[in-house]
Amino acid sequence: MALADRIVTDARAPEASARPDYLEMLQLVERLHRQLLDVVKDELDREGVGDLTSVQALLLFNIGDQKLTAGELKTRGHYLGSNVSYNLKKLVEAGYISQTPSRDDRRSVRVALTESGQAVRMRLVNLFARQCGALGPSGGIPDDQLKAVNTALARVERFWADHIRFRL
Secondary structure: OOHHHHHHHOOOOHHHHOOHHHHHHHHHHHHHHHHHHHHHHHHHHHOOOOOOOHHHHHHHHHHOOOOEOHHHHHHOOOOOOOOHHHHHHHHHHOOOEEEEEOOOOOOOEEEEEOHHHHHHHHHHHHHHHHHHHHHOOOOOOOHHHHHHHHHHHHHHHHHHHHHHHHOO
16 A cells, blocks of 8 residues: 555544645655666666666766766755765776865865766766657657656755755
8 A cells, every 4th residue: 555545544644634646746756766776777787887886877977077076966966875975985996086186175175077987977878868769759758748747846846945944
């Protein structure tokens, strides 16, 4: 029985006043994130890249051509997984990222992709391009619906950020 169904059937639960569609959205967001990680890991496995986790590959994807600090990765929403510093350390050790001291703050280090990091990033760029082309025909999601989904998710993100910021 799904969480939303349990809440609707048990009116004594404190969550009983939560709308089932909101609770379903929460579950979908969580499942989508896990599914994305699985899709990325599957692509890495198919390409024979066994020394990266899906979280690390997505970090490479999100860094792109930029030179960022760990703090900037977190602030810009590219923070995935339990510990960005740990993942960056592993990516440096594996040769996917290079580090240079920041010009402004010697305590801070900027990271950038190496050639092998760029190669992994391009694999994900190609994967996402293939998926984008198949989303309408195979996934049944036309472009106008995708824009509506993105708008709704951006509003939820803003709502949650405001919830934290303003303690709603």
